[in-house]
Amino acid sequence: MSAPMDPATASAAPRPEAVNDALATVIDPELRRPITELGMVDSVHIAANGKVTVAVLLTIAGCPLRDTITADAQKALSAVPGVTAVDVELKVMNQAQRDALKEKLRGSGGQRKIPFNEPGSLTKVYAVASGKGGVGKSSVTVNLATALAAQGLRVGIVDADVYGFSVPALMGITQSPTQVDDMILPPVAFGVKVISIGMFVTGNKPVAWRGPMLHRALEQFLTDVYFGDLDALFLDLPPGTGDIAISVAQLLPKAEILVVTTPQAAAADVAERAGAIATQTGQSIAGVIENMSYLEMPDGGRMELFGSGGGAVLTERLGSTVGTEIPLLGQIPLDIRLREGGDAGLPIVLGQPDSPAAAALVGIAGQLAARPRGLPGMKLDLQPR
Structure with missing residues (x-):
């Protein structure tokens, strides 16, 4: 594919260093790293007339x-001084080149493992949980990740x-x-890498699996999917305290629980069980998020459709159960634009950033972003002088 330039703009043949620097700015959309770093540039030819031909693997x-x-x-390449035309030839990696790429991404040997459990990992892992369905847990997850x-x-999700997957549609x-041998490259939307069982089923076909299959699917997502070095990974859990919640605790013991509830007292009662599982798994609770807190009225007042105080009550109960203070990270108001954004695949924090719901979600995301990436177990390689 060739892109001709205006020869009048070319005063001299482009410098090879400038061409290589330009290629280093081209980011692979799935791996989110420069194609030069990934060994995807097979050859570069610069003609005397300023035409650049590059072969990309x-x-x-x-x-x-x-x-x-x-x-x-x-x-x-078109922005490089002296370039008069660009021709990009697409080739495909051979097996040896793919093996080299996997080793570069996964480390020596390219072995399968859960990278977020490695001693040097600084990724904050958040398991977003709820006691029951219908509290907006998936919408909260998607908006926090995109924020x-x-x-x-x-960020990754x-x-x-598995039974009620909705993240792909919400985004x-x-x-x-994309599958490269035994390595899966997740799609990227709004800068977030996402994997879901919904990407592997046909149409709206239901997934009817028992516990061992659920555990294997989650394990494969965590070992075979290449997320790269993330600052934060969100897991959108199914409601309740079933197989997936237990598997997350086993596969990602450092994951912190974010509990989503509504203001209703009955909902807080159920959500307490989702958070209290931390006492059995040894996980910590990052905080509570109260969704659907109120409806803003045209006159500036608030209508509390689902009652009030559920989030505060839940933080007190969970704090008493686990023996440490649990923060109420935020209260998200009811907003029809939140639902509309989900239906359209555009999170409200991006589509309607000035809305009250978006402001609340961005505020919660800001608190998570302010938390330092973990250092426990990381070797700093300090040497005495």
């Missing part, structure tokens, strides 16, 4: 984002609600994951 022949890579490479990504953080994702 795709991970697989059917790479869904090949057009994006081509367009980004053409745009970057953090909008602040420049590297595992849609662990407008229709692209399937």
